[in-house]
Amino acid sequence: MFEIDKSAFGAFVASLRRERGVTQRELAAKVGVSDKAVSKWETGSSLPDIALLPPLAEELGVTVTELLNCRRMDSGETLRPQDTDELLRAALDLRPEEGRRPTRKSVLTFLLCAAVSAAELILLLVYLKWTPAEDITAMLWTGVILGAVFGAYFFLAVKPRLPKYYDENRIGYVTDGFLRLHLSGVRINNLNWPHLIKALRRFSAAAMLLSPALCYALDRLAPPPSPWRLAVFLTCFLGGLFVPVYYAAIKYKGGRK
Numbered sequence: 001m002f003e004i005d006k007s008a009f010g011a012f013v014a015s016l017r018r019e020r021g022v023t024q025r026e027l028a029a030k031v032g033v034s035d036k037a038v039s040k041w042e043t044g045s046s047l048p049d050i051a052l053l054p055p056l057a058e059e060l061g062v063t064v065t066e067l068l069n070c071r072r073m074d075s076g077e078t079l080r081p082q083d084t085d086e087l088l089r090a091a092l093d094l095r096p097e098e099g100r101r102p103t104r105k106s107v108l109t110f111l112l113c114a115a116v117s118a119a120e121l122i123l124l125l126v127y128l129k130w131t132p133a134e135d136i137t138a139m140l141w142t143g144v145i146l147g148a149v150f151g152a153y154f155f156l157a158v159k160p161r162l163p164k165y166y167d168e169n170r171i172g173y174v175t176d177g178f179l180r181l182h183l184s185g186v187r188i189n190n191l192n193w194p195h196l197i198k199a200l201r202r203f204s205a206a207a208m209l210l211s212p213a214l215c216y217a218l219d220r221l222a223p224p225p226s227p228w229r230l231a232v233f234l235t236c237f238l239g240g241l242f243v244p245v246y247y248a249a250i251k252y253k254g255g256r257k
Contacts, residue, residue, distance in 0.1 A: 007044035008070040014042040016060040030059050032167065032190030034160075049161075102156045109205070110155035117144055117208040124216055132215060133224050139233045140215040147207025153179060154200045162193050186249040195248040203241050211237075 017027050017038075024042070025035040031052055040046040048056060057067045066073050121144070124130045132140060159176060167189045173182040174193075181188075181196075188196070214236060218229045 004047060004068060005070060006047055009047060009067075010042040010044040012067070012070040013038075013056075013060065016062060017042075020059075020061060022059075027059060029191065031055050032161070034194060106155045106201075109201075110151050113151060113205045113208045114148060117147070117212065120209070120212040124212055130216060130219075132219050135224065135229060136215050136219045139218075139230070140211060143207050143211025143215070143233075143237060147204050147209075147211060150200060151204035151208060154197055154204055158197055160194065160197070162188070162190050166190060166193075183246065183249055186246065187253055188249060189253065192249050192252040195252040196245060199244040199248040203244060206240055207237070 017024070022030075023035075024038040028035040028038045031038075032055070033048075033052065037046075037048070041048055053064050053067060057064045060067070062072065162174065170187050172184060172186050172188060173180070174188055175181075214233065218232060222229050222232075
């Protein structure tokens with residue numbers, strides 16, 4: 001049975017990319033993956049998902065058949081039916097190189113943020129014997145718990161690629177399990193989705209790490225019944241969420257780096 005040679009495939013992709021004078025990062029942006037993914041293809045570490053073959057072939061100036069054969073075909077050259085069948089089977093055997101399985105770095109980052117957040121809470125509530133007011137308590141646990149929930153998803157369970165129809169249509173929302181992300185007036189696609197993930201990971205980490213310190217400062221600097229406590233918390237929390245997310249969605253909607 002025909003199998004795609006990862007090394008030959010990577011060498012062919014690298015050769016075509018250099019012929020067209022583009023960098024790995026530029027090719028990645030056009031196809032909608034990370035530059036690390038392109039690097040893995042070219043070094044023979046992995047193969048692209050079947051859904052990426054048509055746009056990859058188009059950007060490299062070859063056909064999908066030539067891409068799978070790892071060589072340019074002469075004008076007028078055709079494949080035998082059995083060769084075509086084997087190529088098709090090989091293509092269908094391809095699996096996404098990036099699934100939902102989190103990277104080691106993502107897992108360690110999330111666990112570190114959670115551990116530091118827990119240490120902050122222990123320091124403030126146990127060691128310093130801080131007894132926050134009722135409104136501050138609600139803000140504190142809202143920030144920490146939402147940060148942890150968002151972090152668990154975006155560090156450990158987020159899908160690195162969106163379905164192809166996101167690239168073909170103007171869609172401003174993503175639904176996946178409990179996630180309901182809706183960005184009014186902004187198109188979400190596979191060019192800005194990796195940057196949205198980064199922005200949401202940063203927000204999650206900040207919510208876990210900074211909520212205890214922020215609430216402690218508000219409780220000390222603005223004693224109740226100050227109306228500014230909730231306003232400051234919401235400004236920091238919602239601003240820290242939506243400003244970076246909208247910035248990433250707008251800046252990278254066309255694949256700019």
